[in-house]
Amino acid sequence: MIRAPRRMMVGVAAVLVAAAVGGGIARGRGGGGGARGGARGGFNRTGAAAGGSFGQGRPARGVERGGFSNRGPAAVGDFAGQQPSGGFGGGGNVGGGQQIDRSEVAQRQRERFGRLGPPDGGAAQRQDRQDNATHRREDWQDYADDHWDEHHDDHPGVAAGVVAGAAVGAAVAAATTPAYWTLSCVPTTVVVGGTTYYQCGSAWYVRVYSGGDVAYFMTNPPAGY
Amino acid sequence: MRGIRRIILAGVLAGVVLPPVARGDENRAAARIEAMVNFLAKAPRLGVIADCSYDVLQDSGQKIEFGERRELTLRRPDRARIDVTRRDGARRGLLFDGQQLTAFDLDEKVYATIPKPGTVDAAFAYFAGDLAMRLPLRELFASDLPQELKDALGAARLVGEEKVDGIATDHVAFRGDTADVQLWIPRDGDPLPQRIVITYRLSAGMPQFEADFSGWNLKPEAPDSLFTFNPAAGAEQIPILGAGSGTPPEQKKK
Numbered sequence: 001m002i003r004a005p006r007r008m009m010v011g012v013a014a015v016l017v018a019a020a021v022g023g024g025i026a027r028g029r030g031g032g033g034g035a036r037g038g039a040r041g042g043f044n045r046t047g048a049a050a051g052g053s054f055g056q057g058r059p060a061r062g063v064e065r066g067g068f069s070n071r072g073p074a075a076v077g078d079f080a081g082q083q084p085s086g087g088f089g090g091g092g093n094v095g096g097g098q099q100i101d102r103s104e105v106a107q108r109q110r111e112r113f114g115r116l117g118p119p120d121g122g123a124a125q126r127q128d129r130q131d132n133a134t135h136r137r138e139d140w141q142d143y144a145d146d147h148w149d150e151h152h153d154d155h156p157g158v159a160a161g162v163v164a165g166a167a168v169g170a171a172v173a174a175a176t177t178p179a180y181w182t183l184s185c186v187p188t189t190v191v192v193g194g195t196t197y198y199q200c201g202s203a204w205y206v207r208v209y210s211g212g213d214v215a216y217f218m219t220n221p222p223a224g225y
Numbered sequence: 226m227r228g229i230r231r232i233i234l235a236g237v238l239a240g241v242v243l244p245p246v247a248r249g250d251e252n253r254a255a256a257r258i259e260a261m262v263n264f265l266a267k268a269p270r271l272g273v274i275a276d277c278s279y280d281v282l283q284d285s286g287q288k289i290e291f292g293e294r295r296e297l298t299l300r301r302p303d304r305a306r307i308d309v310t311r312r313d314g315a316r317r318g319l320l321f322d323g324q325q326l327t328a329f330d331l332d333e334k335v336y337a338t339i340p341k342p343g344t345v346d347a348a349f350a351y352f353a354g355d356l357a358m359r360l361p362l363r364e365l366f367a368s369d370l371p372q373e374l375k376d377a378l379g380a381a382r383l384v385g386e387e388k389v390d391g392i393a394t395d396h397v398a399f400r401g402d403t404a405d406v407q408l409w410i411p412r413d414g415d416p417l418p419q420r421i422v423i424t425y426r427l428s429a430g431m432p433q434f435e436a437d438f439s440g441w442n443l444k445p446e447a448p449d450s451l452f453t454f455n456p457a458a459g460a461e462q463i464p465i466l467g468a469g470s471g472t473p474p475e476q477k478k479k
Contacts, residue, residue, distance in 0.1 A: 069283060069289075070281055071281065073428040076359060077423065078353065078363060080403050208465065210465075211357055212358045214333045217466060
């Protein structure tokens with residue numbers, strides 16, 4: 001007569017233990033897959049990437065053959081995702097609102113350059129530049145406008161005004177001007193004052209660091225050109 | 226009846242006692258990370274090799290992985306050297322000699338020099354922040370790492386005990402405002418991380434940066450000459466285009 005209640009009690013105790021254990025794990029599992037996900041911290045081991053399968057093995061439409069970008073949030077490798085001043089924990093100045101919307105940025109830049117672009121394609125300003133050296137910066141800006149369409153998928157960004165490092169002779173000025181990862185032509189190179197200039201048609205470039213990589217930055221022609 | 230009481234008591238106790246065990250795991254995770262960050266922040270010298278990889282979401286939506294080996298030598302407070310070899314063979318690096326920072330690219334044959342007298346911490350913060358130059362894992366080697374992570378440790382959790390490259394580690398995880406971080410910290414010996422994974426969960430495609438660490442050295446050879454830049458013949462000095470207003474440059478390539 002005593003054995004039966006004892007078994008019941010053992011069963012009750014087991015349920016209590018199971019409930020306690022289950023409660024501890026379930027809180028962190030987030031709907032994971034039962035015992036398979038039963039790691040100590042309650043993290044789920046299952047998921048799309050866990051299978052390591054190549055899927056159907058069919059390339060997605062529009063797959064690129066080359067020219068893959070190697071720049072992005074994870075390339076920066078910081079703790080906050082391209083938020084250099086950001087820190088961890090609450091109360092920091094890092095937040096989702098500051099995430100970069102690349103398409104929005106690109107659109108903004110296109111609009112801005114579109115507005116700045118001269119209706120005649122900049123030909124008049126190019127002539128001015130040859131006539132009047134004092135207008136060079138504006139002309140140089142116009143070149144940026146002229147070349148925006150062909151380059152807009154190809155630039156590392158718009159320099160917002162800081163060029164650091166030693167002056168290198170080139171007229172690399174603080175202006176809102178795009179730089180490019182690649183040039184649109186096989187350039188003619190000229191070395192003037194220790195600086196290599198790259199010429200594509202009527203546009204001239206020098207090399208600069210941008211985001212850790214070497215990019216081409218539009219500049220005035222070197223002296224004598 | 227006494228036996229039954231004991232069983233009931235055991236069951237009740239188990240219910241009471243087990244949750245604190247779970248909390249203990251959280252404490253253990255925080256304690257392990259705290260030990261790691263304090264150890265890293267206080268080391269007068271450090272040498273390590275980081276085999277890194279990172280995802281880049283392409284405009285097509287396809288995620289592509291790139292990688293590089295980064296060899297770091299740090300001599301606090303004011304000397305640092307990082308040599309980078311990308312998987313595609315490109316070689317570049319960064320030197321700080323207490324007076325100036327020099328970024329160099331051996332294949333492009335260019336370098337940039339920026340005066341920044343002071344500590345490695347200040348120089349690296351300037352390099353990655355003001356100049357928006359790429360400097361992965363900078364925070365991990367900054368002296369203020371313990372302060373940086375202080376607030377995040379409360380929610381740190383132990384994922385499990387795992388072996389990485391044959392070393393028994395605690396796999397711990399914590400979350401920042403924009404990124405999730407996982408670390409594998411050895412259970413014995415110096416708490417120097419064996420591996421780190423950072424997930425940028427707010428970025429499209431949730432790309433990850435990963436690094437496997439090897440060759441930790443607390444007494445690396447670090448003569449002054451190691452941090453002094455001598456440009457190769459024909460190397461050209463170029464400027465750095467900074468982020469200026471703080472708006473990160475759009476990072477895109479055709």
